[in-house]
Amino acid sequence: MKKKVLVVLFLFISGFALTAHAGLDDFLKDINAKAVQDINHFNASVSKHFGIPIPDVEVILAAVINPADAFMCLQLSLMTDKAPGIVMETYRKKGGAGWGNIAKELGIKPGSAEFHALKRGDFGFYYNSVPEERKEKEKNSGKGKSKSKKIK
Numbered sequence: 001m002k003k004k005v006l007v008v009l010f011l012f013i014s015g016f017a018l019t020a021h022a023g024l025d026d027f028l029k030d031i032n033a034k035a036v037q038d039i040n041h042f043n044a045s046v047s048k049h050f051g052i053p054i055p056d057v058e059v060i061l062a063a064v065i066n067p068a069d070a071f072m073c074l075q076l077s078l079m080t081d082k083a084p085g086i087v088m089e090t091y092r093k094k095g096g097a098g099w100g101n102i103a104k105e106l107g108i109k110p111g112s113a114e115f116h117a118l119k120r121g122d123f124g125f126y127y128n129s130v131p132e133e134r135k136e137k138e139k140n141s142g143k144g145k146s147k148s149k150k151i152k
Helices: 002-037 039-050 054-063 067-080 084-097 099-105 113-120 132-141
Strands: 126-128 148-150
Touching (some): 039 054, 039 067, 054 067, 054 084, 067 084, 067 113, 084 099
Antiparallel strands (some): 126 148
């Protein structure tokens, strides 16, 4: 009986770990897919989300492998209160280690609320499906309306 309980408990914990990992992976895949569709809109959304100028977003984007990496560098900068340059340097050093390891290197403690949010991909990033300029044109021309979508 104890053996069955331990097996069920192990499977439950393992399943939770896989779900948490999939949360961040799915979030990052979705960011990359959206960015490929319209990189200028992606830059504007990231700029607005983090409160930094678009040219700064473009500099970070040029230094990383994909758009999701630029987002994560800025997100970890926000979460750790470290300059984006420090996060970028850690990204370069530990690039293949994964975002959880980069976060730990930057001081986010495993088990903390920040670390759990990271693993879930829970950053409150809303990506409008249609850029604001296009929305305004559609509104003025009487065409359809668009709604914001949360990347997750």
